[in-house]
Amino acid sequence: MLKKVIELLLLLGIWIALVWSIQVADVIAGFLVSLVVVLIFSDIFPAEVFKMFNPVRIFWFLLYIPVFLWAVIKSNLDVTYRVFHPEIPIRPGIVKVKTSLKSDIAKTFLANSITLTPGTLTVDFIDDNLYVHWINIVSEDPEVETKIIVKKFEKYLKKIFD
Amino acid sequence: MSDLVMTLLSVGVFFNFAGCIGLIRFPDIYNRLQASTKCVTLGTILILLAIVIHFGWNSISIKAIFCAVFILLTAPAAAHAISRGSHRAGFPLWEGSIMDRYRDDFPQKPRE
Numbered sequence: 316m317l318k319k320v321i322e323l324l325l326l327l328g329i330w331i332a333l334v335w336s337i338q339v340a341d342v343i344a345g346f347l348v349s350l351v352v353v354l355i356f357s358d359i360f361p362a363e364v365f366k367m368f369n370p371v372r373i374f375w376f377l378l379y380i381p382v383f384l385w386a387v388i389k390s391n392l393d394v395t396y397r398v399f400h401p402e403i404p405i406r407p408g409i410v411k412v413k414t415s416l417k418s419d420i421a422k423t424f425l426a427n428s429i430t431l432t433p434g435t436l437t438v439d440f441i442d443d444n445l446y447v448h449w450i451n452i453v454s455e456d457p458e459v460e461t462k463i464i465v466k467k468f469e470k471y472l473k474k475i476f477d
Numbered sequence: 478m479s480d481l482v483m484t485l486l487s488v489g490v491f492f493n494f495a496g497c498i499g500l501i502r503f504p505d506i507y508n509r510l511q512a513s514t515k516c517v518t519l520g521t522i523l524i525l526l527a528i529v530i531h532f533g534w535n536s537i538s539i540k541a542i543f544c545a546v547f548i549l550l551t552a553p554a555a556a557h558a559i560s561r562g563s564h565r566a567g568f569p570l571w572e573g574s575i576m577d578r579y580r581d582d583f584p585q586k587p588r589e
Contacts (some may be wrong), residue, residue, distance in 0.1 A: 333543065335536030391492055391519045394512055398499040404527055407571060411578040430553035431518060436511050437553070438579055446579040448507045448560060455576065468503045 325354050361420050372475050379471040383428060386467075390433040397450065406452045408477055409438060412445050412461040414469060421476035428468045435464055482531045489523030492516045505571035506563050514556040521548055 323346075330345035333336060397404060416422050426437040426445065434450040447464055454460060499512025532538050543570040570577050 321576050329543075330540050333536075335539060374548070387515075387519055390515050394499060394515050395492065395495040398502060398512060398516075403502060403504075405503070405508060407505075408576040409570065409579045410505075411582070416575075426557065427550065427553040430514060430556055431549070434511065436507065436514065436560060437557050438507075438564060439557075446582075450508060450511050450513070452576070 318360075319353050319357055319360065322357060323349050326352055375471055375474040379468075379475060382467070382471065383431075386428070386432040390431060394431045394450075405450050407448065407450050408452050409446055409448050410452065410460045410464075411457065412447055412465050413443050413457075414445060414461075415443070416469060416472060416476070418476050421472045424472055424476065425465070425468055428472075429464060432468075460463050478531065482527045482585075485523050485530070489520045489527065492520030492523065494520075496520065498502035506568055507560055507570060509562055510556050514552055518548055518552045 326349035327342075327345050330349060331342065333398060334341050334345065334411075414422065414425060416425055424439060426440055429435050429437050429445070436448040438446045438448050440446075445465070447460075450465070453463070493516065496513050496516030500517065503509045503512055522545045525545045528541045529538040531583050564579060565583075570580075
């Protein structure tokens with residue numbers, strides 16, 4: 316029940332931000348729409364999100380944002396370089412790496428982060444194994460691959476979500 | 478329109494352009510997804526950031542910020558779905574690829 320109330324308030328907040336008005340009619344309309352959405356889709360909302368209401372986790376999340384944005388910028392410069400280079404310097408392939416993260420939401424964030432960072436794209440996720448398409452393979456040793464691709468995000472995501 | 482807004486717009490359009498060139502130049506679907514996902518995500522976010530700075534703090538900026546967050550969340554998910562679907566449908570990697578651990582674990586059926 317508490318979970319549904321929090322979800323309702325969250326959706327209502329997003330509605331008000333999008334409509335950008337706090338007139339009574341707008342708020343009532345938003346409340347009704349949020350109520351319908353919560354009643355239908357409440358089950359697929361991941362309950363693990365509520366662990367986030369914790370100062371330590373929020374602190375690590377704020378630290379994670381610049382690390383992530385820096386990785387996104389580096390990955391764009393890397394891809395742009397490969398795109399405009401006359402010989403297209405790529406050594407592509409799909410590698411298999413392991414992660415020690417447990418919760419689903421942490422794994423989702425890890426997969427999304429890997430996709431947006433230099434030269435890697437998550438193809439599939441089965442149990443603890445990530446299959447990652449890598450545009451420039453530097454090593455054929457799974458240990459080294461795991462270290463390069465996964466470790467830099469794992470230490471943050473472990474503190475945020477696990 | 479200030480210099481900062483113009484710079485952000487230009488860099489954003491440049492990254493989107495690089496993504497499109499990559500879509501044509503790279504050899505197979507997986508490499509093309511790399512170019513399109515990364516460059517188009519950052520390029521579009523920079524354009525949305527230019528909108529936020531240009532219009533200040535009002536309803537247009539809020540919508541731009543929501544768009545940026547949803548692009549960050551959905552672009553990788555779409556790339557994952559397309560690459561996984563293509564691999565399962567039997568599209569092989571480019572001949573110059575080094576290895577394919579996914580094919581070793583889940584053998585591909587040749588396409589008819």
